[in-house]
Amino acid sequence: DAGVIQSPRHEVTEMGQEVTLRCKPISGHNSLFWYRQTMMRGLELLIYFNNNVPIDDSGMPEDRFSAKMPNASFSTLKIQPSEPRDSAVYFCASSFSYNYEQYFGPGTRLTVT
Amino acid sequence: KQEVTQIPAALSVPEGENLVLNCSFTDSAIYNLQWFRQDPGKGLTSLLLIQSSQREQTSGRLNASLDKSSGRSTLYIAASQPGDSATYLCAVAFGNEKLTFGTGTRLTIIP
Numbered sequence: 001d002a003g004v005i006q007s008p009r010h011e012v013t014e015m016g017q018e019v020t021l022r023c024k025p026i027s028g029h030n031s032l033f034w035y036r037q038t039m040m041r042g043l044e045l046l047i048y049f050n051n052n053v054p055i056d057d058s059g060m061p062e063d064r065f066s067a068k069m070p071n072a073s074f075s076t077l078k079i080q081p082s083e084p085r086d087s088a089v090y091f092c093a094s095s096f097s098y099n100y101e102q103y104f105g106p107g108t109r110l111t112v113t
Numbered sequence: 114k115q116e117v118t119q120i121p122a123a124l125s126v127p128e129g130e131n132l133v134l135n136c137s138f139t140d141s142a143i144y145n146l147q148w149f150r151q152d153p154g155k156g157l158t159s160l161l162l163i164q165s166s167q168r169e170q171t172s173g174r175l176n177a178s179l180d181k182s183s184g185r186s187t188l189y190i191a192a193s194q195p196g197d198s199a200t201y202l203c204a205v206a207f208g209n210e211k212l213t214f215g216t217g218t219r220l221t222i223i224p
């Protein structure tokens with residue numbers, strides 16, 4: 001298996017623009033997680049899905065952030081409009097099921113100018 | 114508030130030495146604890162997962178222990194190598210699938 005796939009790997013955009021991050025989990029995994037990593041706050045869970053259903057989105061910072069999982073092999077994290085403080089590395093992770101190891105993708109480094 | 118703490122933030126050790134990384138957490142009611150390594154500019158690589166019912170897990174030169182009553186876990190690395198240099202993160206599942214991460218220990222192995 002290719003592991004968790006994220007695209008793009010790097011994104012530079014101007015403040016106010018819409019940004020869409022994409023994730024393909026490991027085939028057969030039922031849980032998908034979106035994290036954000038910054039120097040100031042470390043790794044934070046934004047939202048997670050189980051069987052394509054959002055379970056907990058309490059970590060989503062504000063309404064500018066939204067996430068979808070239309071099927072078992074694809075998820076998106078959208079920021080609209082983007083702001084400079086959204087600059088961070090965004091990771092997607094997946095796991096087989098509850099209480100199993102989480103496997104992380106390589107991340108998307110987002111820079112908002 | 115459920116928190117995970119890793120001290121020290123950075124550690125340097127001569128090659129070949131055995132070492133221990135520490136992780137402490139505030140709530141003993143956990144489902145599991147996972148250790149990761151992160152290389153600069155890269156994603157996280159899972160090293161070991163310890164279930165709540167277990168006391169330790171081993172993989173090669175790595176051994177992770179779990180003591181829920183004291184809220185502590187340790188990651189033991191035997192015969193350290195320069196390739197072990199990375200940031201090591203501890204993450205705890207407090208009661209569900211959500212992982213709460215520590216801030217990590219940046220490990221440097223000196224050749």
